[in-house]
Amino acid sequence: MNTHTRFTLTESQKMMVFILSMSLYGLSNMITELIPKFYLGPIEFSVEYFAFIPLSLAMIFHPLYAAIGASLGEVIFGEIMLGQFGGIGELEKFIAFSLAIFIAGVIVRNPENKKQVALGAMAGVIIHQFISMSVDILKVWVGVEELDAVEGLAESVVVIEGIAFLNDVLFSGILFALLPTLYLVPRLYGKIEPLLGMKPRKNDLQLGLSEIITVPFILAVVVLGSLSFLFEYLSETTFGWEWEAPLVDRFGEWIVFPVMVVPVIIALSVIIFLVKRKGRKDTDGYSEVV
Amino acid sequence: MDMVKTLTDKLSIEQVKIEILNTAYGYHQTFLQRLDPRTLFLWYLVFGVVPFFIHQTSVLIGLALFLIVLTAMAKVSPLIIFILTLGLLTQGGSYLIVGLFFGGEVTAMLPLLKLTLKLSVISMASIVVFCSMSPEKLSDGLLKIGVPGQVSFSIGYAYRMLPTLVEEYHHIFLSYRLRGKAPVKKGLFYSRQLFYYIKLLIKSFYPLMLSVAKRSRTMVEALESKGSLYGFNHPKVKQLKLQHLKIKRRDVLFFGLSISYFIILIGIS
Numbered sequence: 364m365n366t367h368t369r370f371t372l373t374e375s376q377k378m379m380v381f382i383l384s385m386s387l388y389g390l391s392n393m394i395t396e397l398i399p400k401f402y403l404g405p406i407e408f409s410v411e412y413f414a415f416i417p418l419s420l421a422m423i424f425h426p427l428y429a430a431i432g433a434s435l436g437e438v439i440f441g442e443i444m445l446g447q448f449g450g451i452g453e454l455e456k457f458i459a460f461s462l463a464i465f466i467a468g469v470i471v472r473n474p475e476n477k478k479q480v481a482l483g484a485m486a487g488v489i490i491h492q493f494i495s496m497s498v499d500i501l502k503v504w505v506g507v508e509e510l511d512a513v514e515g516l517a518e519s520v521v522v523i524e525g526i527a528f529l530n531d532v533l534f535s536g537i538l539f540a541l542l543p544t545l546y547l548v549p550r551l552y553g554k555i556e557p558l559l560g561m562k563p564r565k566n567d568l569q570l571g572l573s574e575i576i577t578v579p580f581i582l583a584v585v586v587l588g589s590l591s592f593l594f595e596y597l598s599e600t601t602f603g604w605e606w607e608a609p610l611v612d613r614f615g616e617w618i619v620f621p622v623m624v625v626p627v628i629i630a631l632s633v634i635i636f637l638v639k640r641k642g643r644k645d646t647d648g649y650s651e652v653v
Numbered sequence: 654m655d656m657v658k659t660l661t662d663k664l665s666i667e668q669v670k671i672e673i674l675n676t677a678y679g680y681h682q683t684f685l686q687r688l689d690p691r692t693l694f695l696w697y698l699v700f701g702v703v704p705f706f707i708h709q710t711s712v713l714i715g716l717a718l719f720l721i722v723l724t725a726m727a728k729v730s731p732l733i734i735f736i737l738t739l740g741l742l743t744q745g746g747s748y749l750i751v752g753l754f755f756g757g758e759v760t761a762m763l764p765l766l767k768l769t770l771k772l773s774v775i776s777m778a779s780i781v782v783f784c785s786m787s788p789e790k791l792s793d794g795l796l797k798i799g800v801p802g803q804v805s806f807s808i809g810y811a812y813r814m815l816p817t818l819v820e821e822y823h824h825i826f827l828s829y830r831l832r833g834k835a836p837v838k839k840g841l842f843y844s845r846q847l848f849y850y851i852k853l854l855i856k857s858f859y860p861l862m863l864s865v866a867k868r869s870r871t872m873v874e875a876l877e878s879k880g881s882l883y884g885f886n887h888p889k890v891k892q893l894k895l896q897h898l899k900i901k902r903r904d905v906l907f908f909g910l911s912i913s914y915f916i917i918l919i920g921i922s
Contacts, residue, residue, distance in 0.1 A: 382869040
């Protein structure tokens with residue numbers, strides 16, 4: 364179908380990209396965990412993450428494997444090894460970060476085009492920070508009962524998270540994603556690929572929209588959508604206690620417990636099922652994205 | 654300034670390296686260590702998720718006490734506990750300050766304290782579970798519950814490679830420092846120096862990327878020659894590998910007792 368030769372990776376080359384992205388981003392994550400933070404009033408100057416590593420790898424190699432590898436590296440090096448693994452809370456980070464890096468990698472069609480690289484880097488950071496901001500806000504809204512009873516809490520959470528979002532995008536985004544990516548991608552392009560035994564991505568590679576919207580992309584969107592739906596749904600169940608009052612009267616407070624567990628388990632199993640299906644698609648060889 | 658000096662002495666890179674390796678590899682033989690990973694996962698699913706939807710303070714306090722005991726039993730490293738409390742305090746504190754600014758009162762404290770309590774219960778649950786699993790156990794457990802073999806391989810690989818990577822990165826960083834010239838003026842709040850070092854930290858990744866690329870190729874080729882890429886998700890290979898995982902009496906006891914404690918807590922309040 365295609366007139367030009369497609370940039371395809373073998374199974375083991377994908378594994379190489381995965382391991383490369385995982386170990387590098389994992390190591391950088393350990394370092395950023397240790398760099399102290401500076402506060403200037405409510406504005407925080409911190410090295411949030413070295414996003415340039417997965418960003419440049421996603422632009423140079425396969426976006427999906429670089430993205431998943433980086434997220435896994437963060438979980439293993441930055442969380443499990445330092446003993447701060449947050450369990451299920453990490454799932455949200457994992458999905459958000461993978462999606463952001465993946466989209467950033469897909470945006471860049473020609474790694475030598477600086478404009479595309481810059482656009483991709485900023486898009487990746489903005490998507491990731493936006494998702495994590497929304498989740499943080501929801502966390503407080505769901506976690507604190509009688510949110511309205513506390514004056515100013517709902518607004519203050521939005522303000523704090525909004526400032527953090529802007530701060531992360533402008534400070535971390537420019538200093539640790541945009542500039543280093545612009546520095547690294549042209550230097551690495553053509554140099555790092557032979558080390559993994561592959562040819563550089565073609566300059567004239569043009570992707571149609573149908574090639575971007577492939578199975579993994581749709582699945583990622585579905586997973587993300589169901590996750591946000593899960594949050595939405597849970598918030599409904601915790602806030603909507605009133606109509607369950609008779610049940611509580613009859614069985615006592617503990618009825619709350621099993622009632623709440625059911626939606627959690629259902630939602631979790633849906634997510635696990637989706638993730639698993641996604642994994643299987645990956646190994647069975649779906650149509651290549653890039 | 655003296656205090657800053659002593660602090661920087663204590664926080665030398667060598668010290669940090671040692672502390673990281675300690676946290677990553679230092680395992681004690683505790684009771685929780687001997688449990689089956691699946692028990693721990695299931696236990697975590699209950700104690701790491703359900704507290705989020707509990708709003709009675711008494712239940713939360715009861716849970717927190719229980720988890721403090723477990724955390725003490727798991728012999729968690731002090732560094733982790735320090736990071737945990739710091740994170741919880743700063744988050745709760747910043748919400749409080751801005752909440753006051755928006756016309757809330759000090760009573761705003763109470764729900765926030767509750768949220769902090771809740772979050773600390775959840776974090777303690779994850780620390781207890783994931784600190785009492787050695788990397789082999791964690792990766793075997795993940796494999797058993799159906800996580801792809803690549804993930805459990807990656808955990809093992811990360812534990813193997815961490816010291817090498819840290820060492821190599823440190824070397825590159827030092828050689829950049831040797832060749833470069835640190836700014837003479839410190840700048841406002843050490844800002845010049847800070848930017849210089851951060852720039853070096855970023856630049857050091859360039860050579861590291863190339864050498865890690867080479868290394869990951871070697872790794873994958875070694876895996877290929879052993880047929881591991883094929884075996885990762887092969888049911889028979891998995892079965893052979895995971896034979897040693899068995900649910901014993903202590904697993905059932907631990908899970909049963911902690912769940913009944915939870916239910917009694919909810920029943921009482």
